[in-house]
Amino acid sequence: MNLLTKALTKSLWVFHLSTGSCNNCDIEILDCLTPRYDVERFGIVLAGSIKHADVLLVTGIGTRKNAKRIQKLYQQMPKPGFVVAIGACSCSGGIFRDGYPMAGPISSLIPVDVWIPGCPPKPEAIIAGLVSLLGKLK
Amino acid sequence: MIFLLWLLVSLVVFFGLGIITGWLERKLTARLQWRVGPPWWQNLADFVKLLGKEVVVPETATSFFSLAPVIGLAAVTTAGAMILLAAFQPGSSVDLIVLIYILVLPSLSLILAGASSGNPLASVGVARELKLMLGYELPFILALLVPVVKAGTTNLGVLFRLQLAQGMTVGSISGLLAFGVALLTIQGKIGGVPFDVSEAETEIASGLLIEYSGLLLGIFKLTRWMLTAVAVFFLVFYFWAGLSRVPSAIGKYLLIVILLVLIKNTNPRLRIDQAMKFFWGWLTGISVTAILFAYLGW
Numbered sequence: 001m002n003l004l005t006k007a008l009t010k011s012l013w014v015f016h017l018s019t020g021s022c023n024n025c026d027i028e029i030l031d032c033l034t035p036r037y038d039v040e041r042f043g044i045v046l047a048g049s050i051k052h053a054d055v056l057l058v059t060g061i062g063t064r065k066n067a068k069r070i071q072k073l074y075q076q077m078p079k080p081g082f083v084v085a086i087g088a089c090s091c092s093g094g095i096f097r098d099g100y101p102m103a104g105p106i107s108s109l110i111p112v113d114v115w116i117p118g119c120p121p122k123p124e125a126i127i128a129g130l131v132s133l134l135g136k137l138k
Numbered sequence: 139m140i141f142l143l144w145l146l147v148s149l150v151v152f153f154g155l156g157i158i159t160g161w162l163e164r165k166l167t168a169r170l171q172w173r174v175g176p177p178w179w180q181n182l183a184d185f186v187k188l189l190g191k192e193v194v195v196p197e198t199a200t201s202f203f204s205l206a207p208v209i210g211l212a213a214v215t216t217a218g219a220m221i222l223l224a225a226f227q228p229g230s231s232v233d234l235i236v237l238i239y240i241l242v243l244p245s246l247s248l249i250l251a252g253a254s255s256g257n258p259l260a261s262v263g264v265a266r267e268l269k270l271m272l273g274y275e276l277p278f279i280l281a282l283l284v285p286v287v288k289a290g291t292t293n294l295g296v297l298f299r300l301q302l303a304q305g306m307t308v309g310s311i312s313g314l315l316a317f318g319v320a321l322l323t324i325q326g327k328i329g330g331v332p333f334d335v336s337e338a339e340t341e342i343a344s345g346l347l348i349e350y351s352g353l354l355l356g357i358f359k360l361t362r363w364m365l366t367a368v369a370v371f372f373l374v375f376y377f378w379a380g381l382s383r384v385p386s387a388i389g390k391y392l393l394i395v396i397l398l399v400l401i402k403n404t405n406p407r408l409r410i411d412q413a414m415k416f417f418w419g420w421l422t423g424i425s426v427t428a429i430l431f432a433y434l435g436w
Contacts, residue, residue, distance in 0.1 A: 004186065007186035010179075010187070038175075040174075040176055046339075048339030048343045049343050049347070051349055078352055080191070080192075
């Protein structure tokens with residue numbers, strides 16, 4: 001593992017994208033930044049712009065309205081960049097899989113590196129997912 | 139040739155100091171929020187990571203897009219070299235007025251960056267940063283005039299050394315007021331939280347820097363950390379007799395960083411009009427009073 005990859009594993013900047021989620025996963029993501037879990041210990045912070053990000057964190061089913069925008073954001077992310085799908089909706093469509101606005105799941109729109117299922121996933125599950133992403137990097 | 143050497147020294151010294159100061163900000167913020175916070179090499183890891191990322195240049199960007207970060211970094215390095223030269227080489231002829239000019243350049247490079255990236259959110263950031271700059275420069279320069287009024291010279295080396303003989307500037311009423319004003323304007327200069335309207339991550343998505351990625355973003359981040367280090371270093375030497383003893387200078391440096399972090403963590407972001415009122419109203423008033431006091435010899 002060279003120096004750049006090592007630095008990347010120590011400093012993941014995350015861009016949070018909600019594509020028609022019910023806001024439950026989004027709250028659990030913010031939980032990870034609170035004092036109890038504090039992912040900044042591992043250098044993980046939320047980025048304000050996709051151009052700053054290393055990880056695209058997607059929640060929600062990926063609605064028809066959002067589908068193009070998800071792909072655009074993925075193309076705008078500077079490489080090496082990774083995609084994490086959070087929640088049952090973004091992994092498989094969840095209870096909305098037969099709904100009329102469904103364009104996803106996310107993996108049919110953009111390549112996904114890590115799936116974190118759950119409705120919503122616990123902060124522990126999200127951290128476990130990030131650890132598996134780091135393992136993939138190594 | 140000798141100044142080139144000082145530039146190299148400045149780059150090395152303030153690179154290290156900037157990385158550590160940047161980490162200190164994050165760590166102290168984390169501790170204040172009852173979190174653990176990142177390890178000490180976190181900012182170095184961030185910088186190295188950004189070196190290896192792809193640089194995305196928008197189609198609408200002008201040629202200043204990749205030039206702007208270099209201007210900022212060069213300006214900060216030069217300012218650092220001037221302060222080091224004034225502090226550690228007796229008889230040097232470094233002038234305060236030139237330093238004030240050079241300390242404007244990092245903000246100007248940010249404005250140039252935002253304006254050249256062709257992003258609407260960045261242009262909002264540019265407008266805000268321009269107004270903010272007009273706001274804080276006035277009280278900043280007025281506050282720096284207080285020791286000049288007392289000493290009757292703008293030679294930086296003389297101003298640093300005079301405090302060894304006459305006692306530190308913050309020891310007097312006028313000096314204390316000027317120091318307070320300078321501290322708050324420095325917070326504006328480095329884009330610290332009550333005055334971070336031009337970046338405002340949650341509002342205009344990093345504003346000025348929204349289109350930047352990879353190496354160019356890394357240079358901007360580094361410039362910001364180094365600017366913090368240079369500004370605090372300058373405050374220590376200019377107002378607080380930093381030359382007297384090395385351990386006490388380190389203590390003063392840490393104290394000012396802690397003060398800046400406390401201001402950052404106990405204030406919400408101001409709107410641009412509130413920031414302007416604060417700079418042109420309160421701070422300008424206080425710094426004019428401080429100059430009057432300095433004329434009276436207080």
